[in-house]
């Protein structure tokens with residue numbers, strides 16, 4: 001299996017499983033991850049996904065260069081269809097996923113591995129994790145959304161430096177630039193991600209999904225369009241039993257009991 005699935009309480013840990021190739025994203029691995037995301041989307045008992053890489057060396061060293069080299073050699077059209085579109089669809093799927101996807105960055109997050117992490121809702125990294133956009137050294141720009149998401153996350157000039165040099169940055173630098181949320185000692189990585197998932201899961205699933213949608217959909221539109229998206233997502237959440245329960249619980253000075261509907 002290229003994607004290992006492990007249930008942890010209310011959450012599921014998905015592990016990219018090609019450690020001998022630093023969890024490089026082969027077409028098969030991407031397709032399997034997409035299948036797994038499809039299968040888990042409608043399972044209401046699953047609150048958050050944690051995405052990580054097998055071993056302690058790499059989250060993922062990016063798209064599988066050996067795999068896509070054949071398509072690049074064939075034609076730009078073949079490379080775009082099989083490689084770029086596949087990778088972009090995966091990062092967009094993660095970014096738009098209705099449940100939080102937390103990246104547990106357990107080592108190298110290069111190229112498509114970095115782009116996959118960027119698409120996640122939240123990212124926590126081990127102290128030894130490193131981040132890079134080495135695609136320029138292969139002769140092309142980042143193709144799984146990296147030229148679009150990275151500048152939105154860390155600003156145009158910092159993004160240009162990473163994209164144009166291909167140089168790696170440390171977990172501490174990634175934290176300072178806003179690329180990731182937290183840095184923790186390696187042995188605590190998975191626990192930290194699952195604790196974050198538990199903190200999210202205390203809240204209404206309806207409100208969590210509405211919040212994710214408002215943030216993701218609003219990121220790339222004007223403020224007025226974004227506010228309309230926010231209002232529409234608020235309406236969805238406000239119509240839930242949970243919104244009535246949450247506000248009633250505050251007024252009655254008790255803890256809310258959310259039913260996630």
Ligand code: COA
Pocket residue numbers: 020021022024025061062063064065066108110111112134135138
């Ligand atoms: N695609 C395919 N195979 C990859 C890979 C990738 N992106 N990244 C690493 N591997 C493979 C290596 O070929 C090697 O396989 P082998 O043992 O059969 O020779 C194995 O994973 C271990 O990698 P190795 O290069 O020996 O590890 P390292 O610690 O010396 O270097 C990196 C680590 C990340 C610096 C180096 O592997 C690298 O530069 N990888 C490519 C990163 C990249 O350009 N990603 C963007 C792709 S678009």
